[in-house]
Amino acid sequence: MSLRILAVDDSRTMRDMLKLALTSAGMEVTTAEDGIHGLEVLQDAAPDAIISDINMPRLDGFGFIEAVRRIERLRAVPILVLTTESAPEMKARARNAGATGWIVKPFEPHKLVRSIRMVTG
Amino acid sequence: MSTDPMAEIEASFFAECEELLEGLHDALNTLAEGGGDPEAINIVFRAVHSIKGGAGAFGLAPLVACAHRLETALDQLRGGSGTVGPETVGLLYRGADLLQDHVRAARDRAIAPHDDAVLARLEALTGCGSPAPAPDVSFAPMGLDLVFEDEGEASSEDPAGCDVAAAPDAGPRHWTVRFTPSAALYTSGNEALHVLRTLCGLGPASVACEIPEDLDLGDDAAEMPRLSWRIDLEAEVERAEIDELFDFVADICTVEIAEALPPAPATSVSGQAARDFGATLLAAEDANDTSASPAPTARGRPAGPDAATTIRVDLERIDRLIDLVGELVINQAMLSQSVSLSGSGNAEITAGLEAFQSLTRDLQDSVMAVRAQPVKPLFQRMARIVREASAAVGKEVRLRTEGDATEVDKTVIERLADPLTHMVRNAVSHGLETPQRRLAAGKPPAGQITLTAAHRAGRIVIDVADDGAGIDRTRVLEHARSGGLVPPGVALGDAETDNLLFLPGFSTAERVSALSGRGVGMDVVKSAMTALGGRLSITSEPGRGTTFSISLPLTLAVLDGMVIRAAGQSFVIPLSAIVETAALTPDVIRRVGTAELMHIRGELVPLIDLGARLGFRTATEPIPSGIVLLTARENGARTALVVDAIMEQRQVVIKGLGAGFGRMPGVAAATILGDGKIALILDPADLVQTRGPDIALAG
Numbered sequence: 001m002s003l004r005i006l007a008v009d010d011s012r013t014m015r016d017m018l019k020l021a022l023t024s025a026g027m028e029v030t031t032a033e034d035g036i037h038g039l040e041v042l043q044d045a046a047p048d049a050i051i052s053d054i055n056m057p058r059l060d061g062f063g064f065i066e067a068v069r070r071i072e073r074l075r076a077v078p079i080l081v082l083t084t085e086s087a088p089e090m091k092a093r094a095r096n097a098g099a100t101g102w103i104v105k106p107f108e109p110h111k112l113v114r115s116i117r118m119v120t121g
Numbered sequence: 122m123s124t125d126p127m128a129e130i131e132a133s134f135f136a137e138c139e140e141l142l143e144g145l146h147d148a149l150n151t152l153a154e155g156g157g158d159p160e161a162i163n164i165v166f167r168a169v170h171s172i173k174g175g176a177g178a179f180g181l182a183p184l185v186a187c188a189h190r191l192e193t194a195l196d197q198l199r200g201g202s203g204t205v206g207p208e209t210v211g212l213l214y215r216g217a218d219l220l221q222d223h224v225r226a227a228r229d230r231a232i233a234p235h236d237d238a239v240l241a242r243l244e245a246l247t248g249c250g251s252p253a254p255a256p257d258v259s260f261a262p263m264g265l266d267l268v269f270e271d272e273g274e275a276s277s278e279d280p281a282g283c284d285v286a287a288a289p290d291a292g293p294r295h296w297t298v299r300f301t302p303s304a305a306l307y308t309s310g311n312e313a314l315h316v317l318r319t320l321c322g323l324g325p326a327s328v329a330c331e332i333p334e335d336l337d338l339g340d341d342a343a344e345m346p347r348l349s350w351r352i353d354l355e356a357e358v359e360r361a362e363i364d365e366l367f368d369f370v371a372d373i374c375t376v377e378i379a380e381a382l383p384p385a386p387a388t389s390v391s392g393q394a395a396r397d398f399g400a401t402l403l404a405a406e407d408a409n410d411t412s413a414s415p416a417p418t419a420r421g422r423p424a425g426p427d428a429a430t431t432i433r434v435d436l437e438r439i440d441r442l443i444d445l446v447g448e449l450v451i452n453q454a455m456l457s458q459s460v461s462l463s464g465s466g467n468a469e470i471t472a473g474l475e476a477f478q479s480l481t482r483d484l485q486d487s488v489m490a491v492r493a494q495p496v497k498p499l500f501q502r503m504a505r506i507v508r509e510a511s512a513a514v515g516k517e518v519r520l521r522t523e524g525d526a527t528e529v530d531k532t533v534i535e536r537l538a539d540p541l542t543h544m545v546r547n548a549v550s551h552g553l554e555t556p557q558r559r560l561a562a563g564k565p566p567a568g569q570i571t572l573t574a575a576h577r578a579g580r581i582v583i584d585v586a587d588d589g590a591g592i593d594r595t596r597v598l599e600h601a602r603s604g605g606l607v608p609p610g611v612a613l614g615d616a617e618t619d620n621l622l623f624l625p626g627f628s629t630a631e632r633v634s635a636l637s638g639r640g641v642g643m644d645v646v647k648s649a650m651t652a653l654g655g656r657l658s659i660t661s662e663p664g665r666g667t668t669f670s671i672s673l674p675l676t677l678a679v680l681d682g683m684v685i686r687a688a689g690q691s692f693v694i695p696l697s698a699i700v701e702t703a704a705l706t707p708d709v710i711r712r713v714g715t716a717e718l719m720h721i722r723g724e725l726v727p728l729i730d731l732g733a734r735l736g737f738r739t740a741t742e743p744i745p746s747g748i749v750l751l752t753a754r755e756n757g758a759r760t761a762l763v764v765d766a767i768m769e770q771r772q773v774v775i776k777g778l779g780a781g782f783g784r785m786p787g788v789a790a791a792t793i794l795g796d797g798k799i800a801l802i803l804d805p806a807d808l809v810q811t812r813g814p815d816i817a818l819a820g
Contacts, residue, residue: 011171013134017178020126055170057163069308078310083174095373100310106177121315 003027003120006045008038008064009053009082014105018051018082021109027116035059039067047077048120051112052099054083054090062097069098078119082107133433134175135228139498141168142221146501149213157204165213166195169220176227183233184223190240191216197247212243218505293324293355296363297381301349305373317350319366324356353381436531439492446481446488447679447774451793453481454771458795482772489530489676496574496583497525499534503545503572510549517556517567518549524574529581530676536653537583537673540646544585544669545570547643552587552667562664564588580697581675586668592661594618619659623647651807654680654695654775654789680775682802684768684794685750688732691800693773693792694762698805700751705763707746719749719761726751729809730763735787752805760809771795775802 005027007018015031022029030045032038034056050068054061061081068074078100083090086104094102100119103112148164173188194216198205205213215236222234298320302313317328329351336347354363360378367376457474500522511518553559553568560566571586594615601607601621613621622643650657655673674680674697682693703721711718711725718725728749732738749761773792787808794800 010167011175012137013130013175013178014171016130016133017127020130055167057167069310076307076310076312078312092372095305095309098309105174106180118315118319119310119312121312121318 003048003116004030004046005049005051005116006030006032006038006041006047007051008032008035008056008061009051010034010056011053014053014082018112021107021112022116024109025113027113035061035064035067038064042068042071042074046073049116050077050079051082051103051116052079054081054094062093065094065097065099078116080115080119082112131179134179135224137175138172138224138228141171142217142224143498143501144168145217146504149210149217152205152213153207153210155204159199162195162198162205165217166192166199169195172220172224181227184220184227187220187223187233187240190244191220194240194243194247209243209246212239212246214508215239216243218508221505293357295381296352296354296356296358296360297377297379298352298354298363299349299375299377300352300367301375302346302370303373303375304344304346306370307344307346309370309373311370311373313348313350316366316370317352320352320354320363323358323363323366324354326352326354326356328352349375443488443492446485450481450485450679450772450774453477454795455797485679489679492531493528493675494531494534495526495528496534496537499537499541500525500572500574502538503541506542506545507549507570510546511568514550515555516549516553518553519567519569521569521571522573523571527574527576527581529574529673533581533653533673533676536649537671540649540671541572541583541585543643543646545572548585548587548589548667548669552589554590558590562590576675577672580672583671583673584668585671586666588666591663591665591667592619592622592659593663597621615661619661622659623657651789651804654802654804656806679772680802681770681772682792683750683770684773684800685731685748685764686766686768687735687764688737689765690732690737691768691794691798692731692764693800693802694750694752694805695789695802696770698752700759702767703749703751703761705746705749705761721749721751721761724759726759726761727809728761728763731808732763732765734762734808750805752809760805762805762809773800773802 003026005022007015007022007029008031009015009018010033012033015033019029019031030041030047032041035052036058038050038052039059052061052064056064059067061083065079065081068077068079079098080101080103081094081099082103082105086102091102101115103115145165145168148161148168151158151161152165169188169192173185173192176184176188195213198209216239219234219236219239225231226233300313300316302311302316306313320326321328331349331351333347337345360380363378364371367374453474457478460470460474504520504522507518507520548570549568553570554562554564556566559568569588571584573582573584573586575582597618598607598613598621601618601624602609606621606624607613624644647657650671650673653673655671658670658672659667660670661667674695680693681696683696683699684691684693686692705719705728709720710728711720713725717728719728720726730738747763747765748767749763751759751761773794775790776792787803787805788801789804789807790802791799792802
């Protein structure tokens with residue numbers, strides 16, 4: 001059974017690339033364009049992992065992750081943060097919000113796929 | 122035909138960049154107006170950030186570098202009060218322009234622009250200090266990235282299979298890793314099991330779980346991590362690789378890594394038991410229903426106007442659709458004509474054809490609306506032209522726009538860009554006075570240019586207005602006379618003097634500035650407009666300013682016209698060009714010198730025989746009686762075109778003449794009539810203005 005992934009990013013280009021990389025690896029990908037939209041999508045979805053950008057309008061990555069972690073059934077879903085920023089304070093902040101892992105853009109598709117496989121066990 | 126998906130995404134990326142830049146400019150405009158808006162800075166930041174992210178993915182290094190510097194400067198501005206000083210705003214505009222140039226250069230595979238000065242100044246102003254070196258574009262993964270030496274086998278990691286045999290001496294190194302997760306590791310969605318599996322994947326390993334004696338297995342204690350693991354690993358890896366594995370969880374667990382001598386056998390539980398404990402832990406967690414799940418609180422501002430559901434469509438498909446519908450219209454007209462000629466007179470057929478025509482029209486309107494776009498991006502381009510032009514000539518200029526949302530067919534918008542650019546540059550360099558002269562005249566030192574767009578009478582009207590000194594008619598006349606453009610002794614009214622500006626080679630600029638003044642400006646603009654079936658007119662008031670007014674058809678695809686016959690040929694005249702029609706009888710003809718005029722409604726209007734004008738017959742005197750079409754030029758002057766007969770009034774599909782024909786004065790395009798014959802579409806205003814010998818169309 002293929003892995004179901006939710007990818008949240010406000011850049012259409014990035015969403016397209018994530019979709020391409022992950023569906024090529026046999027995963028099912030749903031996308032959302034910001035934190036609020038992501039939460040709406042999550043009302044009906046139960047992804048095996050979530051990938052999220054940090055800088056997004058309406059609700060940014062931190063807010064989104066914190067909100068996801070407050071949803072009972074999603075407390076332990078792996079969330080990978082995908083972003084261009086790599087400062088340690090950013091990483092710590094993401095982790096405090098509840099992020100599982102951190103991947104820096106630009107990403108290499110096969111590495112992203114491996115990371116997802118690793119956190120989903 | 123298979124397309125490379127990455128190439129498609131890259132093309133889509135450049136389109137996204139343009140959209141992002143548009144939003145960016147809107148936000149900059151908000152900042153420029155003052156009043157402080159933190160969200161505006163965020164919008165600008167995110168736009169630059171998104172461009173940088175995508176650019177990195179496609180390896181567009183110069184674009185990444187520029188975006189990175191801009192992003193860093195914007196980051197400094199974020200989280201402030203939201204107010205940004207005018208100098209900074211100006212630099213941000215220029216930075217955005219630079220970024221746009223980079224985007225276009227990357228898209229067109231051209232050489233990237235150089236402008237460190239803007240970015241350096243911006244960095245200085247925002248306190249970035251010396252710019253950080255651009256980030257390494259190559260992927261630098263953090264955590265959870267390992268080189269699997271035998272990936273195929275290791276993927277089905279089973280900790281039970283990690284029990285190790287006696288360790289050899291050379292080659293693989295012996296590592297002892299002690300790993301104790303804290304609560305935060307679990308709340309971040311990490312799972313100790315995954316970490317252990319990944320470690321085991323490095324090489325043969327044994328995992329031992331160290332269970333404290335006083336471990337409480339009750340529900341309340343289910344979420345308190347008490348377990349730790351000891352992993353004895355044999356792998357040809359560096360310590361750094363093991364460290365990297367723990368990189369992301371480094372501060373939410375305790376990790377001790379030691380390189381060991383051949384290890385003593387583990388004394389406690391085997392890997393299988395570790396897995397069981399892991400399962401127990403998970404089960405306990407699931408059963409422990411501690412937190413409620415409150416509705417997620419939304420942060421940030423409420424969403425802006427709801428984006429209507431949209432889809433993205435290849436423009437080629439729309440063009441094809443419009444072409445097909447155009448052919449359908451022609452076909453329908455031909456069918457109608459054939460039926461009426463065959464004289465069957467069947468009421469049902471007639472009714473059916475009418476319904477057909479009505480449906481075709483509706484279809485055409487709907488399809489044309491698809492390709493209609495707002496003029497806003499075009500106006501934003503003009504804003505940039507104003508910025509650059511005003512900087513080049515040292516004047517302060519403000520641009521105001523109205524009617525940004527006015528929509529017009531894409532084909533028209535594209536053809537508007539160059540003429541508008543010309544006119545805006547002219548307004549900046551010639552229309553507006555220098556700040557000193559403005560002050561002396563009691564005007565604010567900053568000049569104002571206003572761009573307006575509106576639909577009027579089935580056309581789109583765009584005005585370029587400046588509040589400058591207006592046209593200096595004395596100088597214009599002098600220049601025209603000295604250039605031989607106006608014969609001596611001929612007096613010209615204000616409107617006619619203004620129109621001298623449209624003559625080829627006319628320019629009163631004293632110096633040829635970098636922008637204009639070579640005298641190619643206005644006549645090129647005028648012919649470009651006429652070629653589109655448009656009109657260009659000027660009004661000017663000395664001391665107050667000048668306004669150029671462009672009027673264009675809403676689309677270059679169809680047109681409502683009157684089919685007329687002249688000299689045995691059929692022509693189409695756009696309805697919008699016809700003021701009225703009248704019968705020409707000898708009693709209304711007046712002679713003044715060699716010219717013939719028509720007396721109509723108390724006015725004397727010049728008569729032009731269309732057939733003769735187009736060269737189909739020599740001008741006969743007197744002009745044969747017939748029908749007269751009254752046309753008007755921009756300045757209001759009227760002319761009466763004499764035609765043999767009016768056939769009908771209908772909508773025609775415009776077909777370009779093709780490159781081979783060049784430009785014919787008075788002829789705008791062509792169409793296919795219901796009888797299958799080709800008819801030229803004329804532009805009366807252009808027709809009557811042309812000086813010199815009659816147009817030799819017949820030859």
